[in-house]
Amino acid sequence: MNVTAPPRATKREWIGLAVLALPSMLVTMDLTLLHLAVPHLGADLDPSSSQLLWITDIYGFLIAGFLVTMGTVGDRVGRRRLLLGGATVFGIASILTAYAQSPEMLIVTRALLGIAGACLAPSTLSLIRNMFPSPQQRTTAVTVWSTSFMLGGALGPVVGGVLLEHFWWGSVFLLAVPIMVLLLVLGPVLLPEYRNPEADKVDLVSAVLSMISVLSLIYGLKEVAKHGFQPVPTVMILLGLAVGFVFVRRQRVLAHPLLDMALFRNRAFSASLTTLLLTVMFLMGVQFVVAQFLQSVLGLSPMQAGLWMLPAVVGGMVAALAASGIVSKVRTAYVFGAGMVVAAVGFGLLTQVEAASGPGIVVTASILMFAGLAPVSALGIDMIVGAAPPDRAGPAAAISETANEFGGALGIAVVGSIVNAVYQSRMTGEVPASAPASAGDTLAGALQAAERLPGQAGDALAEAARSAFAHGLQMNALVATPLILLTATVVTVVLRNVRPAEQAEEDAAGPAEETKDVAPSSL
8 A cells, every 4th residue: 555755844844943953052052151151150159069069960960850751741741832831941040040149049040941951852853753754854854953962062162252251150141042032932933733642641650760760870970970980979870770670660561651662672763772872972972081181281271172173063063964865875874884984083093192292183083073973973863763653752852862961971981980090090100299189180180289389390290190181082092993893883784774764755655656746744
């Protein structure tokens, strides 16, 4: 039996995609903006070290914790309604954050931003699933959406640095307000509404279990990256795994689960999810240490470091958009494999980095890594969402976003641990007796200690610390290069039977002569 081809998106949907890309870009930009503002708000609000930790981390924690729940809620109450509600809260919370009068108020407003951000990300992606039913167009749309996140992360330090040079620290958070107003004005006109008419009430027990599991794991991984495998982060990771096991068991017995575990039986879904997790882990991990190298080893400001990283982000965006066209003719597995090989060349180049080598090698390596891994990330997200039925696009989008969060935290934890271990080993015997022990633990501690040491002693300590950190970056690249080549091989083999989107669409439509014309979807 022949079926008609999916309707193709019109100009209206493509304009709607631009509207959806803006809040997506802002969600990641808001993470980097706070890091730039910390010294300024610290002088103004005088938070304690514990309060400063919560101010820094609460936003990302709550985004990760609420993603799965909000992805399911959107299918029940309406994806556009959840998006616009999240935009309203995000805009209001941004104003309150900009004018926070105390550390406690700032923690609460950042928490609200995190919950609102969890409404935005899965809603935008699941709406794209409805707006672009044609597989080939959807691939391009998801790629544009995915690259908006990368652009937000790169523009954050640049835009934030400019604002902080001329205005107070709260100005960086007011960037969100006009974007959210634009979304609230254009969203009802350009974006479709979708809700699952057969959806049941959200299982609150599952929602709580999901949040506890994700928050425990993310917190534990972030703490491991900072302090190593101490008792508290290790216990939190084990708690997250245990609660996650209970969550999965509960989903399997519920008539209307918060997360349909049947999605994971789809080979394309599971393989793409694993690939996305590993890709983000490699990308975020190395981006984390490269940013430190540019600022702490080469002495660049956050804004200068952001400008040096822009070529890599632009290269990744161009490569991702090119891959979205190539994948319509070439099997996705081969595009994934080729991208990872290109990234492996970039990792290999990082093995040649020295403390005195300047930004050239690092930036070139970053361009290759972004150009190789950005297409894998974007196409992986597209395969995850495309593998799910339209009525389960919300949970599928939330899972892909949660994989991004886990991949980022895991990458930073693993890469940070490798670099720190190498750094501490290299610094053995290099720290003067008059310097604090922290100089042998972290690069930041060594540079602070070097400023207080007189004459050549301080210069020698700083030089040794920068060299040790660069060596840690080399060793990390040496470990990552064969691993990413192995991943490329496995992914190519596992996904080799997944057909190009265009061919799958033609097969679904049947013979060309029997395919009926379908009018563009109207909103």
